[in-house]
Amino acid sequence: MPIRGKATSLDIAHLAGVSQPTVSRALRGSPMVSEETRRRVLAIAEQLNYKVDKNASNLRTQHTGTLALLFFEDPTPDESAINPFFLSMLGSITRACAQRGFDLLISFQQLSNDWQADYEDSKKADGLILLGYGDYLEARSRLERLVQQGTHFVRWGAAQPGQPGVSIGCDNFQGGHDITAHLLAQGCRRIAFLGHASNHYPEFEERYRGYAQALEAAGLAPDAQLQIDAVTSEQSGQEAADALLARGVAFDAIFGASDLIAIGAMKALHERGVRVPEDCLVVGFDDIPLASFVNPGLSTVQQDTKQAGALLVERLLQLIAGEAVDNLTIPVKLALRGSSRRVTASPEA
Amino acid sequence: MPIRGKATSLDIAHLAGVSQPTVSRALRGSPMVSEETRRRVLAIAEQLNYKVDKNASNLRTQHTGTLALLFFEDPTPDESAINPFFLSMLGSITRACAQRGFDLLISFQQLSNDWQADYEDSKKADGLILLGYGDYLEARSRLERLVQQGTHFVRWGAAQPGQPGVSIGCDNFQGGHDITAHLLAQGCRRIAFLGHASNHYPEFEERYRGYAQALEAAGLAPDAQLQIDAVTSEQSGQEAADALLARGVAFDAIFGASDLIAIGAMKALHERGVRVPEDCLVVGFDDIPLASFVNPGLSTVQQDTKQAGALLVERLLQLIAGEAVDNLTIPVKLALRGSSRRVTASPEA
DNA sequence: CTGAAAGCGCTTACAG
DNA sequence: CTGAAAGCGCTTACAG
Known part of the structure; x- marks a missing residue:
């Protein structure tokens, strides 16, 4: 039993009085090994704290696990x-x-x-x-x-x-649709969408399409004035909400294309004295852990x-x-x- | 050039008209290779999208990177x-x-x-x-x-x-001390500690020791009635705060041994109508991202x-x-x- | 059920 | 500066 360096299958073979391939078979549970041999090999392997060298076995088998x-x-x-x-x-x-x-x-x-x-x-x-x-x-x-x-x-x-x-x-389209339908059911009519709505960001685009379809089903047309680009970050959401406020258009709800965007938007609204949900409803997408911690808790689409x-x-x-x-x-x-x-x-x- | 399977250093050697070890040397930047040979080898390797097989090289060098x-x-x-x-x-x-x-x-x-x-x-x-x-x-x-x-x-x-x-x-002792000293400076006198304070949880224990020393420096003795065991989770913090309230002892601040504990405690206080920070100050430890999102923001020790x-x-x-x-x-x-x-x-x- | 042999793809002395 | 040789520690046909 070698003092320095890890034990190899050959060490075990010597100690067990079998060949090295037999050790390999025993260790891998091959049926082509007698129970007695297997037991002996296993016991020695355990005692030596032997572990198969992954590099060697990967090299041989050509996959890595x-x-x-x-x-x-x-x-x-x-x-x-x-x-x-x-x-x-x-x-x-x-x-x-x-x-x-x-x-x-x-x-x-x-x-x-x-x-x-x-x-x-x-x-x-x-x-x-x-x-x-x-x-x-x-x-x-x-x-x-x-x-x-x-x-x-x-x-x-x-x-x-x-x-x-x-x-x-996830079903981005359906999620975008359902959460928008929820806002509509709450009586909202001017729902802003914060997030990119182009093919550069297909997930967001799908959410936007769901949003647009829910609006249309309610007899409303998506208003380009109510869409502002944003990427997934609080900062970006905050800026987008600021930009929305700066446009001076009326809105009664914000759909952030992600929770981070929605949370950033809530922050911007709060700073401008717009109350959520009294003055404006806000929803997001993802259901990150943070969503249930912000105040008020953020309604969102759960993936x-x-x-x-x-x-x-x-x-x-x-x-x-x-x-x-x-x-x-x-x-x-x-x-x-x-x-x-x-x-x-x-x-x- | 093999169509199936990844190229090996031997493939490159054949194409470059050199031996396989020379390819290995060229690729690894050995100085024992002529510039011209190196260039040739590198060009072919790139063309074949060759990558060194990590299993083989790890097996040979006996380390893994x-x-x-x-x-x-x-x-x-x-x-x-x-x-x-x-x-x-x-x-x-x-x-x-x-x-x-x-x-x-x-x-x-x-x-x-x-x-x-x-x-x-x-x-x-x-x-x-x-x-x-x-x-x-x-x-x-x-x-x-x-x-x-x-x-x-x-x-x-x-x-x-x-x-x-x-x-x-991190310096758990100093952190526990400093945040406690801060509470004392705010006028607190009855500061509860929520978290294990035993050698099973050495980090918490150190924080507790810092807390105790700050109290003593202010002429106060740690009160066993104000310490409640908790592990790092919101749930545990909430339960600990509930237990503290159930004891009926007076306290004017809570030091959660971790932010999660502190945040759970804030939730418990909120449910019982105890206002933070009006009725009770709360601090934590870690400065997790959530700490700046809860309302009010959680004062804490930043690691x-x-x-x-x-x-x-x-x-x-x-x-x-x-x-x-x-x-x-x-x-x-x-x-x-x-x-x-x-x-x-x-x-x- | 077991062993002798080959080989996975590298790296590194050892010669030249 | 380059090549022939050995070997890292396994697994897997191939014989028996």
Whole structure:
């Protein structure tokens, strides 16, 4: 038994009086090994605290048992500010990986100039999970390159026809529709939309389309004066709400394309003395943990991150196994709180 | 040039008309290769989109270029609820790793029964970063085993004499002292401490000791009636505050041993009609993002997670390089907000 | 059920 | 400056 350095399967073989391949078989639970031999090998392995060398076995088998998670967010000013929604996803993805016996390698793409970081090419991972709302049109060519290289990957985001690779996303359209219908049911007629509504941000665009359809179903036309661009950050939401106020147009509700936008907007309204929900209802999208903490609580569209993480991992594994995998859209539901509760009586904290 | 499968260094060697070791040297920037050869090799490698097989090179060199981050929290009821403080750490650790060219493997220990998951033994990582506030006495034997096995690791937490391995932590004592002194300066005399104050939770214990010393410096004695056990969660903080109220003892401030505890306590106070800060000041510890969002904003002790993450990685790398590394304590500072602002005039939102 | 042999794709002395 | 050789620690046909 070697004092220095970790034990190898050969050490165990010597001690057990068998060949090294037999040790390998015993350890991997092969049926081609007698019970007695297996027991002996296992006991010695345990005693030596032996662990299979992953590099050696990966090299031999040509797969890694590892998935890589790549965040490709727009670079944020404060680098520690990861979008809280993706943080929730991180948790569920980590768990899904662990349950299936895979390790997770994570990376933030801001730092890396070679985009997909070649995790799969360099045999560090069997496949990639892509997370992030950046400019889709910019990302698109990179996705195409991944497809072309035969890289296995799944992406969280709007599933659209003709797009490269496999996407899994929530039903942004339905979510946008339902939350808008909710505002309409509260009596709102002038609902502002804060967020990009272009094909650069397909998730937001879908939410906008749902918003527009709900309006039209109620006999209202979307008013361009009530839409202001914004990306997912509090700061951006605050600026957008300020810009909306500066336009001087009337509005009775704000739909933030993400919770961060909505929360930033609430802050702006508060600073200008516009009361939520008395003077203006506010809703968001995502249901990040913060949504239930702001005052009043933010009504929003809830994405099931637990299910999403599990599905991303499951589908990626299918892809790696060579199965065909389709895009997938996950249903959403509303989480209604104080920010969209029409008050008729006297306000209370 | 092979159509199927990734290119290897041998493929490149054939195409460049050199031996395979020469390709390896050229790619790794060895000075023992002529400029002309290097250029030729590099060009072909690029064209073939060649990437070094990490398993092969790791196996050969016997290190991985990967660090593993292990969360060992007490299992939480809602599994997606990772302590937000550690989430901030995750961000800064990821960045520090990337800057130094290391990959990060992450794992949540709740799922794994073999504790340190043997990342280093199985050659998946060169070293471990341990993150989590669990029961220290339970963790201790495991830390000892890691030391005994010669595993390289650093741990975030209270640095105490005689403890196994290297710990890096913030100055919990000073933080507890300073925030308590702040409350005293606001005129508080009956300050409750919500959180465990035993050696099972050394970080909390240190914060408690700082609290006690500040009280004593002001001529006050810590009152056991004003201390209630709690772990880091909103729920636990809420229960602790309820228990405090149930005791019927007078208090004019609450020091939550973590922000989550403090925020839970604020919720409990609010439900009982106790106003913050009019009737009772509240402070926490950590400065999680949520702290500035609750209403009123939570005064707290700020830990510099950016610096902490960088230091954890730096020290771990030193350890791996065989250097001696000491425990380290990072200074803290106060982040004062509305929850500890004594109001004399009329209250306002 | 077990062993001898080959090979995964690199890196690194060792010669020249 | 370059090549032939060895070997990192496994897994998997191939024989028996």
